[in-house]
Structure formats: structure tokens, C-alpha cells
Amino acid sequence: MKKLINSTLIFAFAAMMLTACSTSNTAVNTKQIARNDVSGTWMVNNVTLDGFPSGYSVRNVFDMAAYEDFQGSTWVLKGNGTGSISLKNGTVQPIYWSVNKSGPVNTFQFKKLADGQRPKDVTTGYTLDFGDFASGTAVFKTPVSLSAGQTAYINFSFAKQ
Numbered sequence: 001m002k003k004l005i006n007s008t009l010i011f012a013f014a015a016m017m018l019t020a021c022s023t024s025n026t027a028v029n030t031k032q033i034a035r036n037d038v039s040g041t042w043m044v045n046n047v048t049l050d051g052f053p054s055g056y057s058v059r060n061v062f063d064m065a066a067y068e069d070f071q072g073s074t075w076v077l078k079g080n081g082t083g084s085i086s087l088k089n090g091t092v093q094p095i096y097w098s099v100n101k102s103g104p105v106n107t108f109q110f111k112k113l114a115d116g117q118r119p120k121d122v123t124t125g126y127t128l129d130f131g132d133f134a135s136g137t138a139v140f141k142t143p144v145s146l147s148a149g150q151t152a153y154i155n156f157s158f159a160k161q
Helices: 002-022
Strands: 042-048 074-077 082-086 092-100 107-110 124-132 136-147 153-158
Touching: 124 153
Parallel strands: none
Antiparallel strands: 042 074, 042 153, 074 082, 082 092, 092 107, 107 124, 124 136, 136 153
């Protein structure tokens, strides 16, 4: 009986040590964000670049405008998936959006629509990762593939209106 107790204590101690010494893996945002979390009117209050090499030029985002032009833009995201992105310069882009739940972390996706175009007729779109997401604020991160397999991000900080 004494050997059984000693063996159990040694096993428990070893398990505790292995757990304490293991590395931790953390994701940017592991929350499963749903469509109703994202629905509403959002304003971009800050746009930042993360991970770009010095001197790298980001010219055009979403094939619409320079990243700086999204500062102060308004994103209307209706619950049925329709919406629009309105830049401060007057450009308004109709979109169809969704929350993709296929991976371990949900992503935000949208397709740009021309007047009268149906979403099913558009084969290309854009995917943004969710960064920090809380009630009334959100960060959407646009991944940009760089040379040598590196990824940089354009971060859009939103405030719900």
C-alpha cells in the first residue's frame, strides 16, 4: 500500500512539473465571434501597420484606396450580410459580408459588389482576422503576404456607432 501511495505521489509530482514547464501557445483572439456580434454601424478610428519592413509601401487596400483613406471610414454591416464601406472622400462601396466559422478562430470576410450585382456572382473577396474584440470596439487585421513567407498586417480599429 505504501508503494502505491509513493508511486501515485511521484506520478502526480511528475505530471505537475511537466505541465508547469510546457510552453504556452496563445492566439491573437480565440473568441468565436458571430454575425450578430459584428452587425451594426462601425467607424474606423485608427489604421496602423504591423510587421512591415522599413521602407515598404502599402499602396492600395481592398483595391479601393490607400490605407490612410480608411481612417474615419464608416462600415455599415447589416444582419442579412449586406452593407457598405464609406470613405471620407465620398467613395461608397457596397459589400456582402459574413463571419467565417471554418477554422479554429473566426474571420470576417467581404465581397465588393457592383450596382445590381449578386454576391453569388462575385468569386473574389477579402478576409480579415479578428484582433481584439469587445462590446463597442473591434480590431480587424488584414493579412498581407510578404516575401520569404512573412505576413504583415494592416490593423483597422473600429468603434461601434
